[in-house]
Amino acid sequence: MMTLLVAEHTSTALASSTLSALTAAHQIGHDVHVLVAGNNIAAVADAAARLSGVSKVICADAGCYEHALAESMGDLIVHLSEHYSHIIAPSNSESKDFMPRVAALLDVGQVSDICAVLSAEQFKRPIYAGNAIATVTVLDDKKVITVRASAFDRTTQQSAQACEIESVDFSVENRLSCWQSDDITASTRPDLASASRIVSGGRGVGSGANFALVEALADKLGAAVGASRAAVDAGFVSNDLQVGQTGKIVAPDLYMAFGISGAIQHLAGMKDSKVIVAVNKDEDAPIFQVADYGLVGDLFVVLPEMTSKL
Template sequence: MTTLLIAEHNSSTLSSATLCALTAAQAIGNDIHVLVVGKNVESVADEAASLAGVAKVLCANADVYEYALAEPMGDLVVHLAANYSHIIAPSNSESKDFMPRVAALLDVGQVSDICAVLSAEQFKRPIYAGNAIATVTALDATKVITVRASSFDKNIKQNDQKCPVETIDFVAESVLSSWQSDDITESTRPDLSSASRIVSGGRGVGSSENFALVEALADKLGAAVGASRAAVDAGFVSNDLQVGQTGKIVAPDLYMAFGISGAIQHLAGMKDSKVIVAVNKDEDAPIFQVADYGLVGDLFAVLPEMTSKL
């Protein structure tokens, strides 16, 4: 049996989520082939070829794959699927688009957001916003799986000798949709999805102007900035900073929450963090139930004092 791991990348380097998904793939116990798809991604394929545990890298390099649209990605993966017992990908906005299409075209079920591998057929995944963990047995001949990257350690080991890189000549035709534009927010801060430290603000911050206090502490710590859904809905920050079930799932070494009450959907996105620090003036706020360190206090006094002492 062989596993096909579909790599997440930015056309120049592999993402940390791919390294986490590789750990999950290794736990399944099969040989692993990594599929790198995109335009001008030869350097990414070369990087993947040096990872420990990878037997082969497949490189599909064509204009139609540049934006990872569901139709061409689905057709490509289905074209390759006959050779694999497991098809896995990190759970992200792109895989949430094309992996269900792969499963539908193969007429199999999909196991989404796995957080543990029990065997080649059995996995654990969160349900009810992470309040329960389901054990799922997949009996389909081809298992289509997405991986919650924050639940697995990164595989950063490398082989002294690179594995073979095979070029895939199959070029899918995309007739149902086309790429129009990207609206990308540039930031000098660490990427929220992969940051080791995150400072987040919630509704209690009060305004977009007050969010400068959160950003100042984040800059002192070299941390990414996050936000609760309430803060995003209120327009304090852009929605790409949202942490939670409907935002980004994170598991940094340090997560600091200011003015965040701890709604279930937010906790689902950050409760796997190694150390959680919460500051809230409400001593009964649910965030304190998952916090390693909690301080009942006024964030407008605490934040400047913390920043000044760093």
């Protein structure tokens, strides 16, 4: 049997989360086929075909797959599922929509957000906001799995020769849902989900205007900007910058937290960062329990000083 990896992409390039999910697929141990579904995605399929360890790319190029709606993607994946023992995808807002539909149509359970592969049938996944790790054994003939990208290294090796690209002529007439619009914030900073350095602010920053201090340090470091849920709920920044259980799960080389107390919801999204630096005026803030370096101080003094010395 083989593994089918559903690629995340931007219609022009593969997302870094796909490379992490490919590492998980290799650890399962089967031949890996990559499904690239979307509209005008020839360049993405070509890039996937050059990845090391991919034996076939399946290209579903049709307008009905452009926005990865659950009904269209679910029917496509089930149509292709016969010869696959494992169907995996990076855990993201799109796969959280269509992968449960795939599992339901196949009448199997889903294992969500795995962070380790123990065998082809056994996986680890976080529960209770990451405070415990469950070991899950899957007995279904077909395993439907989403992968926590931050838990796996990215497969970046290229094959000397591109593998076969098979075009699939299968379209779905979706009458249950339709795409309305995307509200995308343009930014010259690194993508939050894949950045190697992140500077985040919380409720302690005080206002949206004060977030300029966080952004200034991020720009000096070439870092992405993040925020706690409290900062997002207060309207300081848009919700696409939220880090946490209900936001983005990140694991950068450096995570700097300013004015973030360290609620469980936030820690679940960043505690796997390699180095955590926390600045908070409350010496009992929970963020200091996971921080590698902690400074009890006023962020309105510390942030400008850090920025000026870089």
